[in-house]
Each structure stands twice: as C-alpha cells, then as structure tokens.
Amino acid sequence: MTGQQLTVDQLGRSADFGAFVRRQAAAGRLVVQPRMGFGDPGPMREGLIATKDADATTVGTLTLDSYTRVGELHAVEAALREGISLNGYPVVSHPQETTEAVLDGVSDARFPVQVRHGSATPIDIFWSLVRLRLNATEGGPVSYCLPYGRTPLADGVRNWQACCELYTRLRDVGVEPHLETFGGCMMGQLCPPSQLVAISFLEAMFFAQHGIRSISLSYAQQTDMGQDQEAVGALRRLCAELLPTENWHIVIYAYMGVYPETYRGAHRLLGRAAELAVRTGAHRLIVKTVAESRRIPTIAENVLALEYADRIARRTTELRPDTSQVLGDSPTYAEARTLVDAVLELDDDIGTALLAAFRRGYLDVPYCVHPDNAGRARSYIGPDGRLRWADIGRLPLRGVAEQRSTRRITSADLLKDLFHVRQQYDEEALRIGHDSDPELIRVTPARPA
Amino acid sequence: MSGDQSPASAGGAEADWSKGTVIVTSLASDSHTWNLVFLQLLIEECGYRVVNLGPCVPDDLLVAQCHALDPDMVVISSVNGHGYQDGMRVIHQLRALAPLAATPIVIGGKLGTDEDGARRVAELTAAGFDAVFEDAHDPVTAFRGFLSAMQPNERLLETADGVRR
Numbered sequence: 001m002t003g004q005q006l007t008v009d010q011l012g013r014s015a016d017f018g019a020f021v022r023r024q025a026a027a028g029r030l031v032v033q034p035r036m037g038f039g040d041p042g043p044m045r046e047g048l049i050a051t052k053d054a055d056a057t058t059v060g061t062l063t064l065d066s067y068t069r070v071g072e073l074h075a076v077e078a079a080l081r082e083g084i085s086l087n088g089y090p091v092v093s094h095p096q097e098t099t100e101a102v103l104d105g106v107s108d109a110r111f112p113v114q115v116r117h118g119s120a121t122p123i124d125i126f127w128s129l130v131r132l133r134l135n136a137t138e139g140g141p142v143s144y145c146l147p148y149g150r151t152p153l154a155d156g157v158r159n160w161q162a163c164c165e166l167y168t169r170l171r172d173v174g175v176e177p178h179l180e181t182f183g184g185c186m187m188g189q190l191c192p193p194s195q196l197v198a199i200s201f202l203e204a205m206f207f208a209q210h211g212i213r214s215i216s217l218s219y220a221q222q223t224d225m226g227q228d229q230e231a232v233g234a235l236r237r238l239c240a241e242l243l244p245t246e247n248w249h250i251v252i253y254a255y256m257g258v259y260p261e262t263y264r265g266a267h268r269l270l271g272r273a274a275e276l277a278v279r280t281g282a283h284r285l286i287v288k289t290v291a292e293s294r295r296i297p298t299i300a301e302n303v304l305a306l307e308y309a310d311r312i313a314r315r316t317t318e319l320r321p322d323t324s325q326v327l328g329d330s331p332t333y334a335e336a337r338t339l340v341d342a343v344l345e346l347d348d349d350i351g352t353a354l355l356a357a358f359r360r361g362y363l364d365v366p367y368c369v370h371p372d373n374a375g376r377a378r379s380y381i382g383p384d385g386r387l388r389w390a391d392i393g394r395l396p397l398r399g400v401a402e403q404r405s406t407r408r409i410t411s412a413d414l415l416k417d418l419f420h421v422r423q424q425y426d427e428e429a430l431r432i433g434h435d436s437d438p439e440l441i442r443v444t445p446a447r448p449a
Numbered sequence: 450m451s452g453d454q455s456p457a458s459a460g461g462a463e464a465d466w467s468k469g470t471v472i473v474t475s476l477a478s479d480s481h482t483w484n485l486v487f488l489q490l491l492i493e494e495c496g497y498r499v500v501n502l503g504p505c506v507p508d509d510l511l512v513a514q515c516h517a518l519d520p521d522m523v524v525i526s527s528v529n530g531h532g533y534q535d536g537m538r539v540i541h542q543l544r545a546l547a548p549l550a551a552t553p554i555v556i557g558g559k560l561g562t563d564e565d566g567a568r569r570v571a572e573l574t575a576a577g578f579d580a581v582f583e584d585a586h587d588p589v590t591a592f593r594g595f596l597s598a599m600q601p602n603e604r605l606l607e608t609a610d611g612v613r614r
Contacts, residue, residue, distance in 0.1 A: 369485060410490060418483060
C-alpha cells in the first residue's frame, strides 16, 4: 500500500458501501442494483451514469468479464487489441487511468460502486481494486469455487483468505472494505434454502475472521415466498446472534435459475423479489431484467428493471416484527442453525472447518458436480412449491429436517423442477392477457420524492 | 488442474449400470453444469455408469480421462455458444487415441451464436462426431433415440472387424 494522499473525490468515492446501504434502509428505502458490465470504458461509464440517474435508490456495478474471472489475462489483451467485445469490464487489464476516468464524477458518496466477478482465483482482481480504492466486491471461498469451475476448494479457501487480508489493508488509507457473500445462490436454483442460509452465513463468518468488518449476506429468491421469508429471517437471526460485527445487511438476488420468457412473467418474478426484500427487512436487491432469458441486457433494460423494482418496493410494507418469519423461528432456521453449528464445531479456523465439512458431507450442494462436493444430497420442489430434500446424504439433519423416505430423482423430475419457476410465471402471464402488450404491466405510480 | 481427482458420480447405488461406462463432459470454456447433471441422470436411467467430468474441462483432462476409462461412449455438452470451436479442436485429439477410434462420441447443446446450425452439424460430423444434437432441434428426444439405438457391445465387434471411421 502506498502512503499517497487521497483527494477529496477519492475519499467520497471510497465511502463505506455497507454504511451507505444501511443509511438508505434507515430512511425507508430499498437499494436496488443491476448486474452490469461492458468491456469498453465508454458504455461502462454510460451504464453507471444511467444507473445513478434512474428513478430509484441505486448503487452501481462493475461486472467483470469471464476471461478476467478465470485469470486468462492474455485472452483479455488479445480481445482488447483485436476489438473483440468482452462480456464484462476487464478491470485488471485496463490501465488504472482508464478506470479512474470511467468512475470520475460518477462514483461518489451518494453513489457507491461494487465490483462483481465470480473468481475462485481473484488475487489479481483484488490488487486492482486496492489500487483503485474500489472498496466493495462480492464472492466467497465456497460460492465462487464449487458451482462453476474446477479450482479445488482448498485453493479457493486459501485464495479468499489472502484476498480478505489484502483488502483490509485499504484501512491503512482510511478506506473501509466491504464484502458480500455469494453463498446464498449456490447453483442458482434447487438448493434448499436452509443450506443457502448456512453457506452464506459461514462465508460471512469467514470474511469476519479475516478482518472484514463491513459485510453483506446474499440470499437468492427460490420457489416459494413463505419459505424465502423464513430463510431471510433465519439469516438475520444468525447474524444477530453470531456475526461479530454490527455493520451487516442482507441482499436479495432476484431469481437466478431458468428465468421466465414472457415480459409480464419476468416482471412479476422481479416484483416478488422486491416484495421479499422489503417484507423481510433486507436492505438491497439485485435485479434481473426481461431480457435475462435470452441475452445480456442493455443499459435501458437494466434501468427499467431498477425502476420497476423500486416502485414495487415502495408500495410494499415490512412484515410485523413479531411474526415468526421475522423472528427467524422456523424450520428453515432450525436446519440452517444445525448446519452452521456442525461446521463451526469442526475447527476454530472457519476455512479449515469448511473444507472438513465438505469432505464429510456436512455441507453438500445438491447436483453440484465439483469433485470436492460429496454429491449425495438431492432436492426437489414439493407439490406445495417449497424446496425439499429428496435425500439428505450425510448432512447432519437427521431428526431436524422433515424426514420422509428418500426419493429417487429422475432426469424427467429434474427437468420439470429446473423449469418450474419459468413455467409457473409464463403460464400465469399468458392466462392474463397478450404477452406482447407492455401496457399490461401496470404498477402503482411512484410517490413524489 | 490435475486429472487425478475422482470425478463426481451422482447415481443411486441401486442403479443398473450393466451396459457400460459413459463419460459426460463440458468443454474448456463452458462453466454450465445443469445440462451435465440432467444428461447424467438420463444416461444412468438407460443402464450406463456415468463419469461426469463437470464444467470447464480442459482438453488434456478430457483426453486423459478417456484414455484411463476407455468409455463405451463420450457425450459432450456445451451451452455457452463456443461448442463448435471447442468441439472441432478436441475431436481430433480424441479420435487419435487408439481405444477411442471407433467409440461413439456425440456433442450437443447451444453450439454456436449464429443461426447456421446445419453447417455446424455437417462440419462436426465430418470431423468425427457420430451425432450432433443442436439446441434448436429437440436435442433431448433425438439423443434419447440415439441412446436406445446404441447396442452396448457394438463397438467391440466393429473394432474386432477392423472397422475404423
């Protein structure tokens, strides 16, 4: 870390992301955020400005490209040289001045920017973030390793430990680093919520153990509103009980599985995610767009999604504080707490405990084919729409999870469940009216600011 | 990445795997896995043991596993739009392995980003794939048909007769 003086601009730009979100929440506003990344600095800056100017309470996103994610920096260089478009912003490869220019006058104390990437080997990315004073990002030793790649989990844990420790050095220059867990999203769909809560929470504990004090915990919308509300309640209760920092908040991801294809269905699902966030006292929502099922969304589509989510959020009210879902007193909490306790008892070092847990099958992500995942646990969508265990494998949930007979999941069952949400929302949309008519999408007009 | 990690096996212990071993794999640039999980279940239900190599499989890992396991079939699935390039590159390496010269090797998924599926199918077939299942043409039904038509020990007879593609 160099001892150079920060300009006023840089200090404003490096305000604590967590504190910003919590301030908005205290003022009764849900913060909404896109997933947005462009290879070219021009469109990237345009996208950030459009997000900032949207009629909603927003934070900005720099989503990195997939070559940078897997560390193939030579492929980034080649693409930049040959003018081939990248699917995200290559923050490691663009010169520092280029990224400074992208952020200049856009990112400030009223508009913090988070970097989203997905790398299990992110040390180069973190060095770039530290140099740029970009003090908010996301990931985790488990969630950025198991679902999408081949990096051994032990390497993922080691890498993320080193990155947390590097990131905390931002405090040497008066900048508070913020990390968000990606663990509430394992595989995007079909992971029972109790395990999503457990993994998201354990990643937050891992961040805290390695010096991070400003933390957000993700939870991705699943198949059933009631079960999702229980899950967020469980996550909040775990944080209140065990997380060694006050500076935390919950971030909801709009559905990350197979997305509806109809305009109305896609909006309806996003709207439900906004309702989930507000009802459960989550402070931030990452949106999906109507283009999601087909291609990378445009800037305009992202703004539309942000403003739509904001309007739904403003007309939704938080659940009464004495309801069981808010208190976290639910079967989902019981399962998540059992998983968390079983893992934390394995070792004082949370990284070591996570490795042991996956080896023993105490954590086991259904349908995840990574070599370090036990691959015994199975899940399905019950007739009531809730995600259930078909087989708990070696998860320590005997006597805690609803114990039914082990159920064999066929390829046809899996296919049906993978498309369950799309089908449900698209069918509903088509029942109501002609899908092509955007006028059908009506929401309560926004209140004057 | 070493090739010595034991590949995940998701099948139930009670499954009937008498027909032989099938390798299910993605290719180097593809991080999707739901397609692989679905194929694994489908192929297991048809009586094969499946070794699922998972996402982002580098060419040398795929070649090494094919060499080590001498599978009865290799099923490549790719949905990120680069399947054509990756498939054209890897098929020659697989066919060059003596045990795989006559093994059924198929590829399917979203193999390209443009509409020219017919050309891709023709070129991939000419390069050595036994069948190509393009996303746009009900690949699951077509693949099921291919599986049920496959005789378990057909290639042994072919090899014995000296038949080579």
